[in-house]
Structures are given as C-alpha cells and as structure tokens.
Amino acid sequence: MMCVAAVDPGRDKCGLAIVKEDDATLFRRVIRTAELEAELSAAQKTYAFSALVLGNGTTSKQAESRIRKALCMPVHVVDEYRTTELAKRAYWRIHPRTGWRRFLPATMLVPPEPVDDLVAVILARRYLAAKKESQEMRSTEE
Numbered sequence: 001m002m003c004v005a006a007v008d009p010g011r012d013k014c015g016l017a018i019v020k021e022d023d024a025t026l027f028r029r030v031i032r033t034a035e036l037e038a039e040l041s042a043a044q045k046t047y048a049f050s051a052l053v054l055g056n057g058t059t060s061k062q063a064e065s066r067i068r069k070a071l072c073m074p075v076h077v078v079d080e081y082r083t084t085e086l087a088k089r090a091y092w093r094i095h096p097r098t099g100w101r102r103f104l105p106a107t108m109l110v111p112p113e114p115v116d117d118l119v120a121v122i123l124a125r126r127y128l129a130a131k132k133e134s135q136e137m138r139s140t141e142e
Helices: 033-047 060-070 083-094 099-103 116-141
Strands: 003-008 013-020 025-032 051-055 075-078
Touching: 003 033, 003 116, 013 033, 013 116, 025 033, 025 116, 033 060, 051 060, 051 116, 060 075, 075 116, 083 116
Parallel strands: 003 051, 051 075
Antiparallel strands: 003 013, 013 025
C-alpha cells in the first residue's frame, strides 16, 4: 500500500505527516524548519514513503529546493487553501472543548498548540484523493 509524506512548510516550523493510501495517519508532528531534511530522512527510513506532498504556502519554494536536495523522489505541490481552518476544526474534534469553551463555535477558538501537523495530514489526503480520482477517470476511459 502506498504511503506519502506531507509537509506544511513554514518559516520557523513545519507540519510533517505520513499518511497511507487508506487514509491512516502513521505519523504527524510539528518540527523546526531547520530540521526538515533530517526529519524527512529519518521518516523515509522508518516509513518508506514513495512520494512527498508539499503545501504551496509562502515558503514552499525554499522548502521544495531543500527537499529535492535531500531526497530523490517526486515532490507534488498541493493547494493549501483553507487547510489551516480545516486543521483547527480537526484539532477540536481530536481534543474536545471543555468548560465554557463548549458553548463557542470552534471557529472562534484558537487551539493552544500549533496545528501544522494536521495541515500536513489534510495536504496528504488531498493529494491521495486527487490521485485516486485521476486513476478512476483513466480506468473508466479505457
């Protein structure tokens, strides 16, 4: 089964996630941008992912250049539109609100920790969904 790594690039920190084709998240973490190559190399040894997905945010060009030098594999750039908003919602599903926070919409609350890792999971799932849709379209054309 195919496995992909996804990176939500940032100036100081990045989200890193490893997601399988069946949507299972094997790994997710917020890492320092300075440690991106080392973290990806370690994850490659552990999870043997076959492709890397990169969000198209502000620092994506620099991140893509660094990743291409560190790993010999395809890098697929994916649109980051609304991923932070979706990641915040996912955070509150994973960590349900307690006390008075339960009465406020999740969109009004800021998670107490970075959600870059959840953004990376969303990017990986977007890539895998697009790839699956593309394969299905090709098979119906044949």
